[in-house]
Amino acid sequence: xxGRSWLGRSTGCRSRWAEPHRRERAQPSDRKTATVTSERQxxxxxxxxxxxxxFLVPYRGRAALAALCxxxxxxxxxxxxxxFRALIERLTGRHPHFGGVAGLLxxxxxxxxxxxxxxxxxxxxxTQISENIxxxxxxxxxxxxxxxxxxxxxxxxGGDILSNVINDVDGIEVVLTQSLLNMIRSGCLLVALxxxxxxxxxxxxxxxxxxxPTVAIPMRRAxxxxxxxxxxxQEQLTDVTxxxxxxxxxxxxxxxxxxxxxxxxxxxxxxxxxxxxxxxIKAAMTARWFGMGLTMMQVAAPMLLLLIGxxxxxxxxSQLGTxxxxxxxxxxxxxxxxxxLGSSTLATAGSxxxxxxxxxxxxxxxxxxxxxxxxxxxxxxxxxxxxxxxFAYPGTTAPxxxxxxxxxxxxxxxxxxxxxxxxxxxxxxxxxxxxxPGSGRVTLDGHDLRELTLASLHRATGIVFQDAYxxxxxxxxxxxxxxxxxxxxxxxxxxxxxxxxxLVRAIPDxxxxxxxxxxxxxxxxxxxxxxxxxxxxxxxxxxxxxxATAHLDNVSERLIQAALQRLxxxxxxxxxxHRLSTIVSADVILVLEDGVIRERGRHEELLAQGGLYTxxxxxxxxxxxxx
Numbered sequence: 001x002x003g004r005s006w007l008g009r010s011t012g013c014r015s016r017w018a019e020p021h022r023r024e025r026a027q028p029s030d031r032k033t034a035t036v037t038s039e040r041q042x043x044x045x046x047x048x049x050x051x052x053x054x055f056l057v058p059y060r061g062r063a064a065l066a067a068l069c070x071x072x073x074x075x076x077x078x079x080x081x082x083x084f085r086a087l088i089e090r091l092t093g094r095h096p097h098f099g100g101v102a103g104l105l106x107x108x109x110x111x112x113x114x115x116x117x118x119x120x121x122x123x124x125x126x127t128q129i130s131e132n133i134x135x136x137x138x139x140x141x142x143x144x145x146x147x148x149x150x151x152x153x154x155x156x157x158g159g160d161i162l163s164n165v166i167n168d169v170d171g172i173e174v175v176l177t178q179s180l181l182n183m184i185r186s187g188c189l190l191v192a193l194x195x196x197x198x199x200x201x202x203x204x205x206x207x208x209x210x211x212x213p214t215v216a217i218p219m220r221r222a223x224x225x226x227x228x229x230x231x232x233x234q235e236q237l238t239d240v241t242x243x244x245x246x247x248x249x250x251x252x253x254x255x256x257x258x259x260x261x262x263x264x265x266x267x268x269x270x271x272x273x274x275x276x277x278x279x280x281i282k283a284a285m286t287a288r289w290f291g292m293g294l295t296m297m298q299v300a301a302p303m304l305l306l307l308i309g310x311x312x313x314x315x316x317x318s319q320l321g322t323x324x325x326x327x328x329x330x331x332x333x334x335x336x337x338x339x340x341l342g343s344s345t346l347a348t349a350g351s352x353x354x355x356x357x358x359x360x361x362x363x364x365x366x367x368x369x370x371x372x373x374x375x376x377x378x379x380x381x382x383x384x385x386x387x388x389x390x391f392a393y394p395g396t397t398a399p400x401x402x403x404x405x406x407x408x409x410x411x412x413x414x415x416x417x418x419x420x421x422x423x424x425x426x427x428x429x430x431x432x433x434x435x436x437p438g439s440g441r442v443t444l445d446g447h448d449l450r451e452l453t454l455a456s457l458h459r460a461t462g463i464v465f466q467d468a469y470x471x472x473x474x475x476x477x478x479x480x481x482x483x484x485x486x487x488x489x490x491x492x493x494x495x496x497x498x499x500x501x502x503l504v505r506a507i508p509d510x511x512x513x514x515x516x517x518x519x520x521x522x523x524x525x526x527x528x529x530x531x532x533x534x535x536x537x538x539x540x541x542x543x544x545x546x547x548a549t550a551h552l553d554n555v556s557e558r559l560i561q562a563a564l565q566r567l568x569x570x571x572x573x574x575x576x577x578h579r580l581s582t583i584v585s586a587d588v589i590l591v592l593e594d595g596v597i598r599e600r601g602r603h604e605e606l607l608a609q610g611g612l613y614t615x616x617x618x619x620x621x622x623x624x625x626x627x
Contacts, residue, residue: 052355055133062125067184069122074188076115077333078196083108085200085325122181130176134169141165141361149368150434151394162245163238164361168354171234175351179344186341193334200322207308208334229283230350234357236276243272283350368436370454377456380541381445382572384408384431389440391426399438400426401595410541413568413585415577417616418592424576427592428544431574432461444542462540464567468527470519475504476511478519478530482538490537497566498533499559500526525560532563543573589613 056063083104145161153161197205246252247265256265312323386406392399401423408414416424429435430442433449441448449457462482470478479494480486486494491511495501503526507513519527535543545564561581567573577583584603591599591606591613598612606613 051359055136056129058136059129059132062129066122066125066129066181069118069125070181070185071188073115073118073122074185074192076111076118077189078192079111080108081196081325081330081333083111085322088320088324122185126181127177130173130180133176134173137172137358138165138169141169141358144362144366147369148364148366150429152364152366157242157246160238160242161361163234163241164358167237167241168234168357171230171354172351172358175347179347179351182340183344183348186337186344189333189337190341193330193337197330200325201312203312204308204322208331225286228353229279229286231353231356233276233279233283234353236272236279240272240276243269286346368433368454371451373451374453375447375451377444377447377452377460380460382410382460382541383443383445384542384572384574385443385446386427386430387441387443389430389437389442391430391435391437399595401430401437404440404595404597406590406597406600408572408574408588410572411570412587413573413575413582415575415583415586415589416592417577417583417589417613418598419616421594422592423595424592425546426595427590428546428574428576431542432463432544433457460540461542461544462535462538462571464528464531464535464543464545466546468519468524468531470515470522470527470530472517473514474509474512475515475530478515479511479534479537482534486537494533494537497536498529498563500529500533503529528560529563532560532567536563536567541571543567543571543575545573545575591616 087104141164145165194205194209197208247256247269256262384406385408386404389401389404390399391401404427416427418424426435430437433442433452433454436450441450443449444452444457444460471481476491479491483490492501495504495511503522504510513521515521515530519530522530545567561579564582565585575582575586577586577589583589586603588600589603589606590597591611593612599606599609601609607617
């Protein structure tokens with residue numbers, strides 16, 4: 001089957017399951033080393049942040065404007081402090097003038113409105129930048145994943161990949177749209193508040209700042225803990241996503257029902273979901289404990305400042321307005337912004353785990369990357385050539401193909417036969433550049449496949465997989481997948497050539513009928529004929545086919561065989577043969593065993609030799625069994 005060999009092979013279980021974790025109590029002599037290691041780990045955790053900053057560069061103009069708005073908003077938030085202080089002084093004086101009081105309140109209201117409008121502008125710019133960054137990140141991830149070799153997707157679960165593109169990016173989006181702007185705003189306001197506090201009363205300012213170390217020191221430790229907690233959450237979320245994708249997909253649900261394993265799957269999901277719940281709770285509590293400390297500071301700080309302020313007032317060395325401004329507005333703003341900065345810092349630190357996972361995906365470079373000087377393939381005739389090609393899969397000792405040399409002329413039908421594991425699928429994968437040879441080269445019309453642009457190579461190549469995959473859309477859109485600009489007349493011609501016209505006329509909505517997930521509304525033979533029609537419509541010069549007629553009824557097989565004869569006409573065709581009819585009509589038969597071409601020739605010639613092909617023919621093909 002396609003995908004059995006060249007897609008890649010698992011190299012083993014995760015190391016975290018191989019051996020149990022061991023924790024040893026650090027000895028005093030190891031504390032310095034442990035501290036240095038902790039510092040290094042903290043820097044490594046922040047490293048993705050520096051790289052993530054690169055996504056902001058294209059929007060630096062709007063980012064600068066948003067930052068300016070935030071700075072202006074922060075400065076305007078100082079005005080209520082001064083207005084409040086002035087109001088207290090006026091109201092505690094003899095015969096306060098109403099006009100002066102009303103004027104101060106008017107100034108405060110105007111500043112409040114202006115600050116609100118500027119804040120809306122800052123939020124608009126920040127949201128626009130954040131959504132653009134998320135858009136760019138998703139585009140880059142999707143493009144990178146499409147460029148990966150097939151082996152990459154067999155090494156990773158589909159749920160892992162979905163979790164990267166959906167869950168990790170969504171987590172980053174929340175941080176970008178909410179936390180970063182709060183960090184900038186809170187940071188600017190804290191700096192401005194510190195300056196104002198020293199202008200008003202340096203003694204009360206010093207007392208206010210005494211509480212900062214009690215917050216800053218645990219903030220860093222909380223950030224480290226949050227990073228680890230979020231990483232564990234994302235890992236568990238990946239496991240849940242992968243499980244749901246496998247189990248709730250059409251094939252998975254059918255398997256569960258067929259074997260009556262609903263109760264087992266409920267237990268498996270409950271275990272995964274429970275693990276996610278526990279990790280989410282732990283991550284939430286990590287942030288909550290830190291938030292509780294900040295909240296306590298909000299209560300204790302005003303009381304302390306009132307005590308110190310009362311002492312200063314009793315000695316006549318301060319003013320009532322200043323003391324009340326410190327103990328109410330200033331300390332509330334200061335504590336609130338420290339809490340906002342701390343929460344945003346924790347969220348940002350937690351997002352580093354997501355950035356780290358995404359960068360790990362982006363850094364996994366494809367071994368099938370297109371060269372910068374790749375050549376566009378034009379006027380394809382379809383001459384394929386294997387020159388001393390050897391290929392071995394990672395982690396294996398014996399090569400899947402060894403020193404293979406083959407010339408395939410344009411328009412020839414070449415059948416690949418041999419026992420299971422002989423290298424037939426690997427041979428086809430190399431011809432389509434789904435994998436690259438370890439040594440030697442594969443050429444098309446004299447061009448090394450590695451020197452061609454992927455788009456032009458894939459336009460020239462058509463593949464009919466044994467697993468007839470269809471998208472959950474209309475029959476028309478499935479047919480047009482290889483040729484989006486095909487006219488209705490061209491589509492109908494392909495339908496007729498693939499012996500599908502009777503089906504299309506019979507089903508409601510015809511070509512506009514929805515085929516269901518993986519084409520589930522169609523029979524096996526109907527799906528296979530749709531895939532043949534899809535390739536006919538694409539009209540490639542080189543055809544690669546894992547012939548899939550082994551388990552079909554006689555009527556479906558006859559219709560598909562007739563469609564295949566039209567498909568082979570005028571094309572260079574490389575077929576992993578399952579049926580005798582294909583082998584007999586082949587121009588060349590390549591007989592593979594253990595990655596080596598043992599025999600080659602036409603059907604009658606190979607039978608006359610009485611070798612491996614004869615034994616295969618007598619044991620498999622003569623009885624009509626699949627290869």
